[in-house]
Amino acid sequence: MKKVVKFGGSSLASAEQFKKVGDIIHADKERCFVVPSAPGKRYADDTKVTDMLYACYELAEKGKDFKAALQAIRERYQEIIDGLALNLSLEGEFKVIEKSFKNKAGRDYAASRGEYLNGIIMANYLGYHFVDAAEVIVFHKNGEFDEKKTNKLMKEKLSSLENAVIPGFYGACEDKSVKTFSRGGSDITGSIVARAVKADVYENWTDVSGFLIADPRIIYKPESIETITYKELRELAYMGATVLHEDAIFPVRSEGIPINIRNTNAPEDEGTWIVESTCQKSKYVITGIAGKKGFCAVNIEKDHMNSEIGFGRKVLQAFEENGISFEHVPSGIDTMTVFVHQDEFMHKEQKVVSGIHRLADPDTIEIEADLALIAVVGRGMRATRGTAGRIFSALAHSNVNVKMIDQGSSELNIIIGVANADFETAIKAIYDIFVLCQL
Numbered sequence: 001m002k003k004v005v006k007f008g009g010s011s012l013a014s015a016e017q018f019k020k021v022g023d024i025i026h027a028d029k030e031r032c033f034v035v036p037s038a039p040g041k042r043y044a045d046d047t048k049v050t051d052m053l054y055a056c057y058e059l060a061e062k063g064k065d066f067k068a069a070l071q072a073i074r075e076r077y078q079e080i081i082d083g084l085a086l087n088l089s090l091e092g093e094f095k096v097i098e099k100s101f102k103n104k105a106g107r108d109y110a111a112s113r114g115e116y117l118n119g120i121i122m123a124n125y126l127g128y129h130f131v132d133a134a135e136v137i138v139f140h141k142n143g144e145f146d147e148k149k150t151n152k153l154m155k156e157k158l159s160s161l162e163n164a165v166i167p168g169f170y171g172a173c174e175d176k177s178v179k180t181f182s183r184g185g186s187d188i189t190g191s192i193v194a195r196a197v198k199a200d201v202y203e204n205w206t207d208v209s210g211f212l213i214a215d216p217r218i219i220y221k222p223e224s225i226e227t228i229t230y231k232e233l234r235e236l237a238y239m240g241a242t243v244l245h246e247d248a249i250f251p252v253r254s255e256g257i258p259i260n261i262r263n264t265n266a267p268e269d270e271g272t273w274i275v276e277s278t279c280q281k282s283k284y285v286i287t288g289i290a291g292k293k294g295f296c297a298v299n300i301e302k303d304h305m306n307s308e309i310g311f312g313r314k315v316l317q318a319f320e321e322n323g324i325s326f327e328h329v330p331s332g333i334d335t336m337t338v339f340v341h342q343d344e345f346m347h348k349e350q351k352v353v354s355g356i357h358r359l360a361d362p363d364t365i366e367i368e369a370d371l372a373l374i375a376v377v378g379r380g381m382r383a384t385r386g387t388a389g390r391i392f393s394a395l396a397h398s399n400v401n402v403k404m405i406d407q408g409s410s411e412l413n414i415i416i417g418v419a420n421a422d423f424e425t426a427i428k429a430i431y432d433i434f435v436l437c438q439l
């Protein structure tokens with residue numbers, strides 16, 4: 001058995017946390033490939049090293065003095081090295097970083113140093129090989145991740161090593177310039193490594209004991225999810241559930257490698273298993289609820305729209321021409337509504353409206369702002385009657401007006417549109433009816 005283990009920033013924020021991580025790795029010799037994040041927050045209002053690096057580089061880019069900012073970063077690492085009593089100096093590395101900052105090596109290079117340095121410390125602490133992610137993770141010139149080349153290089157490199165530490169979050173383009181994934185991207189690195197070594201499991205260690213059924217900022221102590229499928233997770237992650245980067249499932253998904261979300265501060269907890277398919281029934285009809293605020297609905301009306309072939313395409317073309325992606329398109333006989341992200345749409349709204357008039361010649365167009373979308377997700381919904389009915393009666397009892405309903409053909413999720421102001425109430429009502437009423 002081979003396990004790839006990724007540790008998030010809060011699991012590596014201090015020497016004390018590093019020791020917990022060391023214990024977890026040593027407790028199981030199958031944990032042979034390790035992907036660390038940069039040191040995260042040690043306490044609530046602490047600053048992540050990644051954010052310190054961005055801020056420091058901004059000074060460098062503007063030609064301002066960044067010595068003190070870099071020194072504060074150096075101290076974060078030194079504190080870990082001292083706390084672990086390692087015989088390691090990062091002085092040479094910091095000299096290179098300082099010089100590269102002066103030479104304006106780029107924001108991505110700057111941010112990547114957080115994981116790079118933490119990787120060096122981790123490899124030294126564990127006695128594992130260090131593999132620089134810039135050598136094995138490749139990006140195309142246009143900034144897109146080069147999956148094929150990466151998989152080949154990563155496989156070649158790791159096949160000869162019994163163990164290795166591969167820093168998360170970054171790789172490099174062919175011209176050697178460093179490029180990062182989007183924030184939280186170490187999750188993706190872990191998944192890439194798991195795929196390349198054909199791991200039996202990808203353990204993703206963080207500071208919560210797995211996925212929760214709903215957002216704990218809205219629901220008091222929500223229950224956690226024991227098993228969730230990739231597909232369910234994709235729906236929830238897309239709608240704002242944040243434990244794992246939304247792109248992290250793709251590399252392992254193609255190989256059927258399960259992801260186990262674990263808690264560094266409670267290693268005895270089983271956490272959440274993310275799997276391709278399962279015969280395990282989830283405890284409740286629904287697996288999870290997630291949602292996002294900040295959508296706009298563009299309502300388009302035209303008499304006899306239903307018989308005009310190509311009307312929908314023309315409307316969507318106006319969005320496409322303005323580079324706006326749409327979320328949902330519920331329609332009626334003479335109406336069609338397009339849901340879009342408000343922040344993306346607001347600066348271009350008049351262009352889109354005139355585009356729709358020009359292309360599709362509708363009777364009226366009305367824009368409704370400040371809407372939220374909520375996804376109720378669950379593989380159990382397919383086999384259960386009355387799920388939609390229960391959701392809508394719960395919402396009605398809580399005085400929430402439903403603006404839109406969309407059930408995907410997979411019957412895996414039901415999407416509900418409500419006013420931003422009703423968002424929290426709606427989530428509470430749905431959680432209550434499916435989870436609390438079942439206890």
Ligand code: ASP
Binds near residue numbers: 048168
């Ligand atoms: N350190 C990076 C961030 O803060 C990447 C990661 O932690 O996955 O986003």
